[in-house]
Amino acid sequence: MLSRTADHLFWMSRYTERAENTARMLNVSYETSLLPQSADVVEEGWEGLLSISELIPAYTAKYGKVMPQNVLKFMVRDGDNPSSILSCLRAARENARAVRGALTTEVWETQNQTWLELNRLLEGGAFEREPGQFFEWVKYRSHLSRGVTLGTMLQDEAFNFLRLGTFLERADNTARLLDVKFHAVENDFFGRASERNQEADFYHWSAILRSVSAFEVYRKVYRDVITPGRVADLLVLRRDMPRSLHACMREVVDNLSVVANQQSAETQRRAGRLLADLQYGRIDEILSTGLHAFLTQFLDRVNDLGGGISRDFLVAAGD
Incomplete structure (x- = not known):
């Protein structure tokens, strides 16, 4: 296999998995922040989430004080953050497009549809209205991508x-x-x-x-x-x-x-x-x-x- 093709396939799957992992952590942090607790504990929780991805310096440079809404924005829809869900799914789709011929139609359409629907959801404000449902959608699309890959790709x-x-x-x-x-x-x-x-x-x-x-x-x-x-x-x-x-x-x-x-x-x-x-x-x-x-x-x-x-x-x- 050509090394460039292998590279695109490797990173397509890494970025899809990274988007899912980010959604998982954000969903738990969001739900946990709704429990009765002090403001300091809430802030520590969101700082911990940024720390997992080593993003505290990048966040503070752009937003300053750690605030839940800003962390969510930074980790979901900030195109300047390479680890945001938006950036990860965009990168996954671009890597898939570069090796369209190595993928089955179902795998490509799953990646492409995920990217198109993500933009529709973000533009329509679905994330702000129901963060939990949005994170479940990201997880579901990642599950779907893996399932379609396993179910339709030649195991080469x-x-x-x-x-x-x-x-x-x-x-x-x-x-x-x-x-x-x-x-x-x-x-x-x-x-x-x-x-x-x-x-x-x-x-x-x-x-x-x-x-x-x-x-x-x-x-x-x-x-x-x-x-x-x-x-x-x-x-x-x-x-x-x-x-x-x-x-x-x-x-x-x-x-x-x-x-x-x-x-x-x-x-x-x-x-x-x-x-x-x-x-x-x-x-x-x-x-x-x-x-x-x-x-x-x-x-x-x-x-x-x-x-x-x-x-x-x-x-x-x-x-």
């Missing part, structure tokens, strides 16, 4: 690069979300909060789970109260949890093995070693040495993998 190299982009992006987002959210409550990390804080803790941890569609999964797996250690275990080490770091890295390794070429051995080795750390890791060991340190290292390694994939597959010789 084009399909593998789409999957690589999706799961590398998902792993990065899950790690960022966990790092920021756990850091926010690290003083009560092992669940020894006072009784008056237990209700707030429940909403905090359930919000994290709901942001990755894992609340019902948690109840099914653990059948008990929500504790930080189990949340970490579910989202880091459980292979059967679709958005866990382990599940994402399994997909990355499997798809890398299919598209492997003469220069990708080192990237495959690093991906395999990262997967092995998750496959044979224990959550008590990770927590005892520090979850923040573990996730920081994980993000560095995922970023390194992205660079390796670009060098091995996505950059044409002579570029």
